[in-house]
Amino acid sequence: MPARSGPAVEPYDFRRPTTLAREHSRVLELALETFARQWGTQLTAKVRVVSQVTCEQIIMETYDEYASSLPATTAMILCNLEGMDARAVIQFPATAALTWVSYMLGSNAAQVVPERKFTQIEQALVRRLFDDALEDLRYSLGPLLETAISIDTIQYNSQFAQAAATADLMIVATFAIRVGDSSTTATLAIPAPALLPQLGQSAVLAATGNTRDQVASQLGWVPVEVALSLNPVFVKPSRVLGLAVGDLLTIPHPQHRPLNLTVDGETLARAAVGANGARLACVVVEATDSTTERANQ
Template sequence: MTILQADTSAPEAQVYDFRRPTTLAREHSRVLELAFETFARQWATQLTAKVRVLSQVTCEWVAMQTYDEYAASLPATTAMVLCELDGVAPKGVIQFPTTAALSWVNVMLGGHGAPTEGERTFTQIEHALVRRLMDDALEDLRYSLGSLLVTPIAVDAIQYNSQFAQAAATAELMIVAGFDLRVGDNVSSATLALPAVVLLPQLGETNPTSSAENARELVDAQLAHVPVDVSLRLAPASVRPSVVLGLAVGDLLPLPHPQHRPFDLAVGGHPVAEAALGASGSRLACVIVRTED
């Protein structure tokens, strides 16, 4: 007798919630990339001014991840600045190596910024200086995101264990941006994570569409507000090139337009009406006397 065993190697199907997509639309991704690139430049300027060492920050990527995925990608020991958002349970996170922050503090206190060995927590003075740097970074973030970040944000606490720092529920969607930091000779990586629920509503619909039922009315309404060039024209005269090439100041060029005939009113080179010359205050004007069908 043959005993059939169940195939345990088959992939397990995962439930996908279409109401909470885990990838960014291309339009949303580009808008966020531009905003975070602006933040990177502002942050670099702030670090240069505060640490007093030439700094450069570059935004490398932007993605949407669950908080569980984000936390799993971080080192076990690192500096995680938890940022509180008014009226929102999940917190934002600014993450960078503690060794990088300690080198910044070392320079601020008059040292040479030599990298420290191993990760460790901050002392009270180091904590205060790093928190001040993060307060300034959040000011840059608010400026860079502009209307995308309408919720007030502030530093809440600094944690050092990425697995224990519960900034959000494991399934909470986060907008995560990765940065390369160069402060003097020290190079490190940093990440910024913000709850998607805070940013996505300001991004609007990905592909907004309009009903085609009233397409003609929409086109007519749009055309009615498009500016066009309007001109008054005399009847054209036919002349030889030799006459044009021989024109000089004082020459008379007879035109076949009768004195009693109105001018042609043209839009985009096409006659649409006839008009008589007049005045409106100190400016010339025309009076429509006949329109084309």
């Protein structure tokens, strides 16, 4: 007998009901992988040390979720998007940027420095690095980013750098950066309204209008443990601790009454003990009122 095939299952995150469709996520992956390669080439040319950048993940989340995932102290370049109040963010450890600056100034080895704000000279060099990175980003996204983007300010506290409203959706990409022997992680967050229209707004967001039906359909295929039980008896802990072989406990379950068919302790039906070939089985003889009500909903 062929195995019964269930419906296609898609993960559903109740904390983030709005997600990128798979095909549009793939479009962004291709564009940002191109950006990562160009960014790595640009870093190699600027710091004069072999560098590599790879795009590791792309998700859509609120700005509040994004900011909460960042270290409290970190470098954040806020970028203006023409015609939009929300700003894009390029985030990276300040220590990593200071290492890149030391290479740019002629150092032959990575410098170990504490996390701190940039000096005026360091800030100028970092801005120069990321001006070029933004050029690569514009080229890689092409028609996906129709809005002009430019560097505004550099912030160092992720909780105070308000690039967008807390509920604004951001498309967040995570990059692994390797410069010489040192590695670090950077993130790029772009307000979703800057990219969604070019991806196809109507198809980008997962449908949420029939969320109840989708959840009900998914739950219908979740395995649950079904038990056949007698009515419970309540006894004091002292009685339980004093139980010994041969003791008798009276169960308040009439002999003529069927057993309780339960799921997670909730009685759904009454059933009589039976057999199916060489195996024990139960025959449902009565459905409880709550079961009937749920079936009619």
